[in-house]
Amino acid sequence: MNERTLVKNLAALPDGPVTIAGWVETVRDQKKVQFVILRDESGAVQVVNPATRELDEGADDAASARLATTEAISALAHGSFIRVTGELKHDERVKLGGLEVKLASLEVVSEANPETPIASDSSLDKRMDWRFLDLRNPKQALIFRIQTTFLHALRGVWVEKGLIEIQTPKLMASASESRAELFEVDYFEGKAYLAQSPQFFKQMAQAAGFGGIFEVGPAFRADPSFTSRHATEFTSVDTEVSWIDSHEDVMALHEELMVAGFQAVVDAHGAAIQEHFGIELTVPSRPFPRIPLAEAKQIVADRGYVVPRADADMDPEGERQISTYVKEELGHDFVFLTDYASSIRPFYHMRHEGDPSLTNSYDLIYNGVEISTGAQREHRVDVLVEQAKEKGLDPEELGFYLDFFRYGVPPHGGFGMGLARVLMLMLGESSIRETTYLFRGPTRLLP
Amino acid sequence: MNERTLVKNLAALPDGPVTIAGWVETVRDQKKVQFVILRDESGAVQVVNPATRELDEGADDAASARLATTEAISALAHGSFIRVTGELKHDERVKLGGLEVKLASLEVVSEANPETPIASDSSLDKRMDWRFLDLRNPKQALIFRIQTTFLHALRGVWVEKGLIEIQTPKLMASASESRAELFEVDYFEGKAYLAQSPQFFKQMAQAAGFGGIFEVGPAFRADPSFTSRHATEFTSVDTEVSWIDSHEDVMALHEELMVAGFQAVVDAHGAAIQEHFGIELTVPSRPFPRIPLAEAKQIVADRGYVVPRADADMDPEGERQISTYVKEELGHDFVFLTDYASSIRPFYHMRHEGDPSLTNSYDLIYNGVEISTGAQREHRVDVLVEQAKEKGLDPEELGFYLDFFRYGVPPHGGFGMGLARVLMLMLGESSIRETTYLFRGPTRLLP
Known part of the structure; x- marks a missing residue:
């Protein structure tokens, strides 16, 4: 199996190198720093990457790689599956679970179509x-x-x-x-x-x-x-x-x-x-x-x-x-x-x-x-x-x-x-459609 | 629930009164004594009843009841479900598990049609x-x-x-x-x-x-x-x-x-x-x-x-x-x-x-x-x-x-x-028909 740590297990780990994998929930692409919320089946964690927006003259390969990673993050579509290796750091100031992963390498495993067809306010039928x-x-x-x-x-x-x-x-x-x-x-x-x-x-x-x-x-x-x-x-x-x-x-x-x-x-x-x-x-x-x-x-x-x-x-x-x-x-x-x-x-x-x-x-x-x-x-x-x-x-x-x-x-x-x-x-839900993996009704056979 | 002891749990009990319930596997109806093998989902046990074949003149109610029980056992069809109360007795001479139940009362809960449609040598399809x-x-x-x-x-x-x-x-x-x-x-x-x-x-x-x-x-x-x-x-x-x-x-x-x-x-x-x-x-x-x-x-x-x-x-x-x-x-x-x-x-x-x-x-x-x-x-x-x-x-x-x-x-x-x-x-069986609760094939939809 791919070596990866489930997000829910990060909290118990000491600061140090980790590999995590999941999908992109959000990207905040600021000028100096980029934040990716990576979610897997167990939870979500913040990945942070200091942005490299341009190369100085005579920049080395490592700098080129940092630029490429920054651009890859900027291009990340919501929902794409990624694998991130980086340094886990416990930090109380981070709202999401009090920890973050400082990105060392990023692999975009499977790119999502950037046009997400549903939003949080979509109708039940559309969902x-x-x-x-x-x-x-x-x-x-x-x-x-x-x-x-x-x-x-x-x-x-x-x-x-x-x-x-x-x-x-x-x-x-x-x-x-x-x-x-x-x-x-x-x-x-x-x-x-x-x-x-x-x-x-x-x-x-x-x-x-x-x-x-x-x-x-x-x-x-x-x-x-x-x-x-x-x-x-x-x-x-x-x-x-x-x-x-x-x-x-x-x-x-x-x-x-x-x-x-x-x-x-x-x-x-x-x-x-x-x-x-x-x-x-x-x-x-x-x-x-x-x-x-x-x-x-x-x-x-x-x-x-x-x-x-x-x-x-x-x-x-x-x-x-x-x-x-x-x-x-x-x-x-x-x-x-x-x-x-x-x-x-x-x-x-x-x-x-x-x-x-x-x-x-x-x-x-x-x-x-x-x-x-x-x-x-x-x-x-x-x-x-x-x-x-x-x-x-x-x-x-x-x-x-x-x-x-x-x-x-x-x-x-x-x-x-x-x-x-x-x-x-x-769970106080309004319909069995919410609690059925794939609902079947008189007019619903798909997906 | 009906008070009953599963047959598999009898061995651990001391001699004494028990109630068991299951179906009739066999009846050996001898002149002086009757044997019933009662099976439930956990095992089989021998029930023994000294036969009362006729009443002396001036016989009491208890004797009449014994006669009735004897006749009921003689009439028992294979497969009928019965409940038996009696005395558990550990006895090494009994082949079946080294114990038997001496019958005190018998209740025929559900009578079987005496014509059993399958036998041990019936074809798989018939079974x-x-x-x-x-x-x-x-x-x-x-x-x-x-x-x-x-x-x-x-x-x-x-x-x-x-x-x-x-x-x-x-x-x-x-x-x-x-x-x-x-x-x-x-x-x-x-x-x-x-x-x-x-x-x-x-x-x-x-x-x-x-x-x-x-x-x-x-x-x-x-x-x-x-x-x-x-x-x-x-x-x-x-x-x-x-x-x-x-x-x-x-x-x-x-x-x-x-x-x-x-x-x-x-x-x-x-x-x-x-x-x-x-x-x-x-x-x-x-x-x-x-x-x-x-x-x-x-x-x-x-x-x-x-x-x-x-x-x-x-x-x-x-x-x-x-x-x-x-x-x-x-x-x-x-x-x-x-x-x-x-x-x-x-x-x-x-x-x-x-x-x-x-x-x-x-x-x-x-x-x-x-x-x-x-x-x-x-x-x-x-x-x-x-x-x-x-x-x-x-x-x-x-x-x-x-x-x-x-x-x-x-x-x-x-x-x-x-x-x-x-x-x-x-289990070394010859067909999945044996290991399927109810087999379905091109020509089989019943039962």
Whole structure:
């Protein structure tokens, strides 16, 4: 590898020779001295170069080289990648980290087109067009460092518990959730469909006796909506475990995962989140509040907002309001809304023993927005077939899935969670477009 | 959660009451005593029940219950999920782990259809049809435990190095590798294509200044072949890092990852691999041997096998032969074949300085089969455009990708590796169908 010191590691070094490499964030080209802010993936540092503007008569090669370097710096385009060797000097007067590098040699490794197509005030859509430049902004890049930390902490919990990571297929012979939002693929002489969730396949692992599984992977919805919370392709965080008593066990696992993820993020990035997002992130306390959905709707109604829906469901404004209530009354950013009506849940959610109008299910709301749906699944095949029929589904078409339940399957449940939503709400961003590496929507397939 | 002790944890417990839960592997229904082998995700244990075949006159309720339990065990179908409470007893005479559970109560949680559709001698294709039953075989399930351990170790290395995990989109506006093997998706009023690799998007992260990234995710190839090494959907293990000097740096990272992965697998599953696969897995030593491709072809030719190809490439038999040679001569299971001819490499591979007929690239061969391709990428946009044109590609169509290189990009490289191939070769399996959770091929989309 190229010998280079990451900018974040400079502070711990003594004064002396260093090599750094990154891109040009700014150039201040003064008559007597030039300043370059060099940024790499870990931070930014000031490079300083005393300018040599002209050669005296009889100037030596070294002087010629200094003139060439000065002219090269004057010509540096924002964004060009450079390698700098020089002398590190700690100096409290330097605002940026209290240190600078006095340039000895400069190599322009890759020149940028000087016409930068986006600026700090560009629209979100324009920034998406030039996402690779947008991500050079340390605030945007930080989002994906946070995501890395968050996911690694979740996987640590799963692995510690002995759960098995699976990669479920994204090509399917039929729908996994709803016919309405299904992408169709030309598959040799026939058709395939893109998985809307790993639902059926993570349940298959329970029939296979895996005990518990997890997966972080893409899911696809042919959803034509343009809200800040929807995408046609998104990263779904999924887990499913056997031998549960009810959805309460799923919520307990969900809490444990979130606490581990937030703890790791606060530990690794708390200060950076404060700096870039102005948010003091805290680790949520357990247990998260739980409110049955019907009760939540009543609470919201009592506060003056009657959810304008004919069915039993919440709406986004209702979720915001119940979240505000929970924050005010219970001091918590999270709330599980539980016991959704069977009428608004998929056929595979288990229903209450004794009250089939309600399900053993929940949504997790975080800072006003739904980030996850979880449930105990119906594992009794006769009941499952009845529930499928009741929802107007054809058991024939579900045949391969229903087979999973014909050879024994333990009671089980799990959840799916939208990764970009978690990050959006954690960081107070306005859209999942900000927290998705490359957003995909009805009119966006590029870059 | 249900109170249950995993079978693997029984050995450490003293004699006394326990609850276990899993599925019925076998029932031996003798006149005086019944034996049930109960298996869970961690192991199998013998449950023993003294049979009560008939009731004496004036028998009490307890005797009736014993009769009912005896009859329930006689009726148990293979595969049914049960929960057993009883007395754990350590007894050296019991072959299976030196312990058994004397049954006190039995709950049949989920009954299996008694007609099991596959047997131990079923064809691979038939087993794939009933994959959820096939995976109950502890040998098959072990594969995915090993995979979990392997991936977690790789991610540990990446995270330790400060690399960023990304999820690249699988829906694209155009091909990422070759037009020939592209799946087309109906995308609202237009078309999208499934990503054949994350290649373009992991390079984008280098232009974004991420420094280094990793991803484990699906890739799609509309490849009509039916070999043991090909699938239409597979899990690709990808990484890409900046500021490399050459592909040698990529190979060094690759080795480090493989060693960490194998070490973790040997530590966690070495004994189980020996038991189920008859393989004594060892951790490969570094450095892995490196042989330029042209030299490898000569070695193979000298051994009597002339690769029957008109181009500069190897073929599967050549890969087996060079692997045998390396094993015999150098005692290594891995070999990097390096410096592939430009004529057989994609346009984005960097070519040798001074010899544009060769590339800074490699394939990694493991136990005779290619598992990975890596390379330094061409980051100079003018050279890249020329190489694309030379390969007959339209720079117009590659516009969004070429843009990544117009605003500066550091030298970089990486590799993509087929996860199922690694597992197949590690465990001496004959097909990636065995090491893929749910295989997808031209004629297989189910279950």
